Amino acid sequence: MRILDGELTSVLERLENEALLRRVRIIRSAHGAEVEFDGRRMLMLSSNNYLDLAAHPAVKRAAIEAVERYGVGAAASRLVAGSIEPVHRLEQSLAHFKRVEAVLIFGSGYLANMGAISALVGPGDVVFSDEINHASLIDGCRVSRATVKVYRHRDAHHLKVLLEESADAGRRLIVTDSVFSMDGDLAPLAEIVELAGEFRAAVMVDEAHGIGVIGPGGRGLVAELGLENEIDVQVGTLSKALGAQGAYVGGSRVLINFLINRARCFIYTTGLAPALAAAAEAALHVMIDEPERIARLHANAAYMRAALTAAGFRLSPTESSILPVMIGSAQDALAMAEQLFDRGVYVVAIRPPPVPPNSARLRVTPTAGHSRADLDRAIAAFVESGREVGVI
Numbered sequence: 001m002r003i004l005d006g007e008l009t010s011v012l013e014r015l016e017n018e019a020l021l022r023r024v025r026i027i028r029s030a031h032g033a034e035v036e037f038d039g040r041r042m043l044m045l046s047s048n049n050y051l052d053l054a055a056h057p058a059v060k061r062a063a064i065e066a067v068e069r070y071g072v073g074a075a076a077s078r079l080v081a082g083s084i085e086p087v088h089r090l091e092q093s094l095a096h097f098k099r100v101e102a103v104l105i106f107g108s109g110y111l112a113n114m115g116a117i118s119a120l121v122g123p124g125d126v127v128f129s130d131e132i133n134h135a136s137l138i139d140g141c142r143v144s145r146a147t148v149k150v151y152r153h154r155d156a157h158h159l160k161v162l163l164e165e166s167a168d169a170g171r172r173l174i175v176t177d178s179v180f181s182m183d184g185d186l187a188p189l190a191e192i193v194e195l196a197g198e199f200r201a202a203v204m205v206d207e208a209h210g211i212g213v214i215g216p217g218g219r220g221l222v223a224e225l226g227l228e229n230e231i232d233v234q235v236g237t238l239s240k241a242l243g244a245q246g247a248y249v250g251g252s253r254v255l256i257n258f259l260i261n262r263a264r265c266f267i268y269t270t271g272l273a274p275a276l277a278a279a280a281e282a283a284l285h286v287m288i289d290e291p292e293r294i295a296r297l298h299a300n301a302a303y304m305r306a307a308l309t310a311a312g313f314r315l316s317p318t319e320s321s322i323l324p325v326m327i328g329s330a331q332d333a334l335a336m337a338e339q340l341f342d343r344g345v346y347v348v349a350i351r352p353p354p355v356p357p358n359s360a361r362l363r364v365t366p367t368a369g370h371s372r373a374d375l376d377r378a379i380a381a382f383v384e385s386g387r388e389v390g391v392i
Contacts, residue, residue: 212241
């Protein structure tokens with residue numbers, strides 16, 4: 001055995017003993033309210049396909065037409081091989097939707113956050129990050145080489161203390177998710193913006209789980225709070241509510257021009273595939289034209305939240321459609337997920353490190369595509385599985 005393989009095997013064995021080992025499951029169908037796994041139809045309650053657009057006919061048709069006209073790949077970085085038309089159109093549509101001057105498309109939300117933060121701050125600057133921000137924000141802060149100050153989750157007072165301690169910083173940047181993906185709660189954006197004004201700091205908000213879910217027309221928490229002119233950098237993904245892939249950074253034209261010239265994750269990465277850009281734009285228009293999808297998403301989440309709570313499950317306080325069913329130990333969470341899987345319900349156990357020790361949970365995400373019958377079936381499976389594992 002190779003030396004490296006031997007060392008890695010010991011790590012994998014430890015992870016398995018601690019119920020922290022992860023494996024990839026192969027889905028053999030399009031993502032929707034149900035998916036096919038090993039010949040079985042399963043209720044899918046672990047996807048971010050919030051508005052059920054990943055397999056929408058108009059979205060698929062747009063992708064197919066883009067492949068026919070533009071081919072599959074983007075060939076190189078957009079600065080080298082040029083910017084394929086569907087990507088440019090998508091940027092214009094997103095800028096109009098988000099009511100910002102300009103938008104820049106990245107290959108993923110991870111790349112967008114890494115690219116924006118590392119371009120905007122560096123040595124001599126200070127970046128302030130909520131302690132449970134997404135890993136892409138955390139890693140962007142680390143890569144930037146700026147001083148990183150982590151404030152307690154949603155604690156504006158702690159953020160103020162840290163801002164007061166950084167008077168000598170060259171540039172100050174506050175970064176936060178709008179909707180925290182593992183807890184489903186919301187950032188105190190109004191308080192953050194007020195502090196940013198007081199201490200001359202810029203604000204960057206990742207709306208990955210806010211776009212298509214929260215705010216007027218699904219424009220996110222920033223729009224919900226009327227802060228569109230107060231936030232310097234708005235990030236969002238195309239891979240969740242819009243059902244496609246990629247991400248964007250939105251803001252002033254100056255910001256976007258700066259990122260085009262300084263964001264390494266944009267400069268040195270092949271552009272987004274034309275089919276993905278066309279699909280995302282089509283999904284954006286479906287979302288705008290069919291607001292009932294957002295209403296149905298929230299109705300489904302409220303129904304399932306009430307039923308699971310009534311059955312005796314403990315759900316973390318949530319202000320979005322994300323329902324964290326708190327279990328505690330990683331072993332129990334994994335056992336619960338396996339029981340649900342056996343009953344035809346696909347829910348993944350979220351275990352450390354994405355969440356703190358002893359706070360393992362099932363992250364349940366009903367979508368606009370689920371019927372009331374689907375939800376009742378899932379709730380019954382939860383009750384049976386919870387009793388089997390001893391959670392309720």
